[in-house]
Amino acid sequence: MKISIINGPNLNLVGVREPEIYGHRSLSEYLDNLVGLYPGVDFDLFQSNHEGAIIDEIQRVGFDHDGIVLNAGAYTHYSIAIADALRAVTAPAIEVHISDTQAREPYRHVSMIKEACVAVIAGYGLDSYRRAVDCLLEMKNTAKP
Numbered sequence: 001m002k003i004s005i006i007n008g009p010n011l012n013l014v015g016v017r018e019p020e021i022y023g024h025r026s027l028s029e030y031l032d033n034l035v036g037l038y039p040g041v042d043f044d045l046f047q048s049n050h051e052g053a054i055i056d057e058i059q060r061v062g063f064d065h066d067g068i069v070l071n072a073g074a075y076t077h078y079s080i081a082i083a084d085a086l087r088a089v090t091a092p093a094i095e096v097h098i099s100d101t102q103a104r105e106p107y108r109h110v111s112m113i114k115e116a117c118v119a120v121i122a123g124y125g126l127d128s129y130r131r132a133v134d135c136l137l138e139m140k141n142t143a144k145p
């Protein structure tokens with residue numbers, strides 16, 4: 001089982017950035033701990049502040065991995081190109097957010113990528129990532145042979 005966790009712009013600053021929204025724990029520290037909880041899963045962790053680099057990564061892993069956990073950050077709200085990349089590949093993707101985007105500014109209520117994803121998990125803090133991994137594992141276990 002191979003899962004790719006892809007993070008978009010400014011997520012490298014979680015822990016420092018707006019802690020009242022995103023918390024005080026660094027995302028890289030959280031994810032390093034998360035991967036240790038799933039010894040049977042082969043994880044790829046990727047973060048970029050650049051749209052094209054995120055698309056390149058989706059294309060790189062998207063035909064080979066069993067699932068993608070994607071927090072596209074602000075690109076979520078306007079990147080048709082990332083949505084198209086998700087539609088182009090075969091791996092199912094889960095859209096993830098640390099904050100509850102539906103409870104924030106109206107421009108964050110829009111997701112260009114949600115229709116290219118099998119699920120959206122938002123508002124559970126960093127635990128949104130674990131829930132997304134569990135969701136992919138459950139989907140894999142219940143998939144028809």
Ligand SMILES: O=C1C[C@@](O)(C(=O)O)C[C@@H](O)[C@@H]1O
Pocket residue numbers: 009010011071072073074075076096097098099100101108
């Ligand atoms: O950068 C981010 C982080 C975010 O994706 C989240 O994880 O809550 C929500 C986005 O609206 C925002 O631009």
